[in-house]
Each structure stands twice: as C-alpha cells, then as structure tokens.
Amino acid sequence: MTWNSPAEFFAMGGYALYVWGSFGVTALALLMEPFLVRHRRSAILRSLRRERLAEELDQQ
Amino acid sequence: MNNRLINWFKFASPQSFYPLAGRMIPWFWALTAAFGVAGLWISFFVAPTDAQQGEGYRIIFIHVPASWMSMFIYCIMAGWAGLGLVFNTRLSGMMASALAPTGALMAFLSLWTGALWGKPMWGAWWVWDARLTSELILFFLYIGFIALQAAIDDPRRADKAGAILALVGVVNVPIIYFSVKWWNTLHQGSTINLTKAPSMAQTMLWGMLLMALCFWMYSIAVALMRARAIILERETHTEWVKQLDEVKS
Numbered sequence: 001m002t003w004n005s006p007a008e009f010f011a012m013g014g015y016a017l018y019v020w021g022s023f024g025v026t027a028l029a030l031l032m033e034p035f036l037v038r039h040r041r042s043a044i045l046r047s048l049r050r051e052r053l054a055e056e057l058d059q060q
Numbered sequence: 061m062n063n064r065l066i067n068w069f070k071f072a073s074p075q076s077f078y079p080l081a082g083r084m085i086p087w088f089w090a091l092t093a094a095f096g097v098a099g100l101w102i103s104f105f106v107a108p109t110d111a112q113q114g115e116g117y118r119i120i121f122i123h124v125p126a127s128w129m130s131m132f133i134y135c136i137m138a139g140w141a142g143l144g145l146v147f148n149t150r151l152s153g154m155m156a157s158a159l160a161p162t163g164a165l166m167a168f169l170s171l172w173t174g175a176l177w178g179k180p181m182w183g184a185w186w187v188w189d190a191r192l193t194s195e196l197i198l199f200f201l202y203i204g205f206i207a208l209q210a211a212i213d214d215p216r217r218a219d220k221a222g223a224i225l226a227l228v229g230v231v232n233v234p235i236i237y238f239s240v241k242w243w244n245t246l247h248q249g250s251t252i253n254l255t256k257a258p259s260m261a262q263t264m265l266w267g268m269l270l271m272a273l274c275f276w277m278y279s280i281a282v283a284l285m286r287a288r289a290i291i292l293e294r295e296t297h298t299e300w301v302k303q304l305d306e307v308k309s
Contacts, residue, residue: 002109009104013115018180022119022173026126029165034282041289048296048307 072149074291075300081284088281092274099270107264119177120264125272126169129279130198131233133163137205138230141223153219154294156226157209158287162279164202170195182246190239191247194232201229215294 003009012019071077103121110117137159144152175185205222212218240249295301
C-alpha cells in the first residue's frame with residue numbers, strides 16, 4: 001500500500017489540486033449526465049401522458 | 061442466411077429497439093459500477109507511485125480512457141450517421157444524436173484532465189500542440205454536430221445534415237491518434253500501441269484498462285438511455301408509443 005494515513009492519501013504527494021480536480025470533475029460530469037437524461041425522459045413521458053389524457057377526454 | 065438479415069433489420073426499427081434497450085441498460089450500469097470500483101481501487105491503492113511524476117501521474121487513469129472514448133464514440137457516431145444516409149433507417153439518426161453529447165463530454169473531460177495534468181508536469185495549462193489542438197477540434201466537431209441538428213426543425217433533415225458533418229469530421233480522428241508520431245509534440249507518445257509491448261508497469265496498465273472498460277460501459281448505458289428518450293420524442297404520434305405501459309399509467 002502506498003499510503004500511510006488518510007491525510008497522505010488526500011494530499012496526493014502535493015498534487016492534490018490536479019488529481020482531485022481531475023477525478024472530482026469527471027465524477028461530477030458522469031453523475032450529472034444520466035440525471036439530465038432521466039430528466040429528459042420524464043419530460044417526454046409527462047407530455048405523452050397528457051396527450052393521452054386529452055385524447056380520452058375528447059372521446060367522452 | 062436470409063433469416064439472419066431479417067433479424068438484424070427487426071432491431072433497426074425503433075419499436076423493437078426501445079424495449080430491447082430498456083432491458084440492456086441495467087446490465088450496462090452494473091458493469092460500469094463493477095469495472096469502476098475495481099479500476100479505482102487499482103488506480104489509487106494498488107498502482108505504485110511513478111518514479112518521475114510522483115502521485116500526479118494518477119490522472120492517467122481517467123485522462124486516457126476519456127480520450128479513447130472521445131475518439132471511439134466519434135467513429136461509432138459517424139458509422140451510425142453513415143448507415144442512416146445509406147439505408148435511410150430511422151434508428152440510425154437517433155443513435156448518432158444519442159451518442160453526440162456523451163462524446164462531447166468525453167472530449168471535454170480529456171481536455172480538462174489534460175490541462176490539470178499539463179500544469180504541474182509541463183508548467184502550462186494549455187499549449188497549441190498538435191495532439192491538444194486536434195482534440196479541441198474534435199470537441200468543436202461534437203458541439204457543431206449537436207448545434208447543427210438543433211438548428212434544423214425536421215428531424216430527418218437534421219439527421220442528414222448532421223451525418224455529412226460527422227462523416228467529414230471523421231478525418232480528424234486519425235490525425236489525433238497519429239499526431240504524436242507525425243509531429244514533434246510536447247504531448248508524450250502513446251503509452252499503449254499495437255506493435256510494441258506497453259511501456260508501463262503491469263498494475264498501472266490494468267488500472268487503465270479497467271477504467272477504460274468502465275467508461276465504455278458508462279457510454280453505452282447513457283447513450284441507450286438517451287436513445288430511448290429520443291425515440292419517444294420522435295415517435296410521439298405512433299400507436300405503439302401510446303400503448304406503452306409507461307405512457308398508459
């Protein structure tokens with residue numbers, strides 16, 4: 001194991017800003033994207049349901 | 061032989077692709093998580109400190125996979141776009157549109173992690189080096205593809221215009237790949253190539269390959285999710301969409 005303590009791990013041998021800046025932004029981006037896609041899906045589903053309801057009301 | 065051909069074209073219709081993609085997505089997410097956990101474990105706890113770059117080199121574990129994906133996704137996107145032009149199938153254009161934002165994100169991450177790696181190692185966030193510049197052009201090609209499609213109201217015409225842009229832009233991918241060979245660049249040569257043994261420690265190599273697999277699975281999962289949303293958006297007025305359980309409830 002390379003690390004003797006958690007502090008040493010987070011310090012990344014003096015490269016903390018660069019290493020955590022890279023991994024942090026990547027993690028954030030890869031978490032945000034599926035969230036945005038899910039949002040897009042629920043938006044279209046909502047409008048599809050509304051349309052269906054409107055059609056049913058028309059028929060009555 | 062004939063049966064096989066028919067089977068392939070069966071999944072080329074949005075109606076049969078939609079449920080198939082829905083069944084595959086959870087598996088790709090599970091693989092993303094599995095490869096991600098294993099890859100990160102090796103990246104941070106197994107791979108040794110680099111002799112020259114200390115701990116700073118650990119950026120490689122996301123920089124290289126993101127850069128690979130940005131190029132792979134572009135090729136696959138252009139492939140779908142080309143299929144759409146040749147066969148005029150509806151699904152092809154939808155797949156190309158579904159891949160573009162993920163590819164753009166990968167190109168952005170490649171540039172971002174590259175900047176954060178370049179600063180401590182070269183002393184500059186950015187240089188107009190052949191590798192960096194061609195990757196920036198790739199990012200702009202993705203943005204151009206997305207913007208062009210968004211600017212055309214008719215989805216089928218947007219697909220065709222986008223397809224031509226994607227196919228012309230494909231010339232940039234080998235330029236990125238070979239840039240470190242063709243020109244004297246500040247960017248280091250490829251760590252892994254097809255003709256030589258990899259020039260890095262075994263554990264580092266495994267970490268990188270696992271992270272690359274994680275990015276692959278992620279890209280497939282998120283692109284399939286987006287493709288399903290696009291199918292619903294474009295097939296709004298078809299009977300099969302109206303009969304879907306998620307629409308009826």
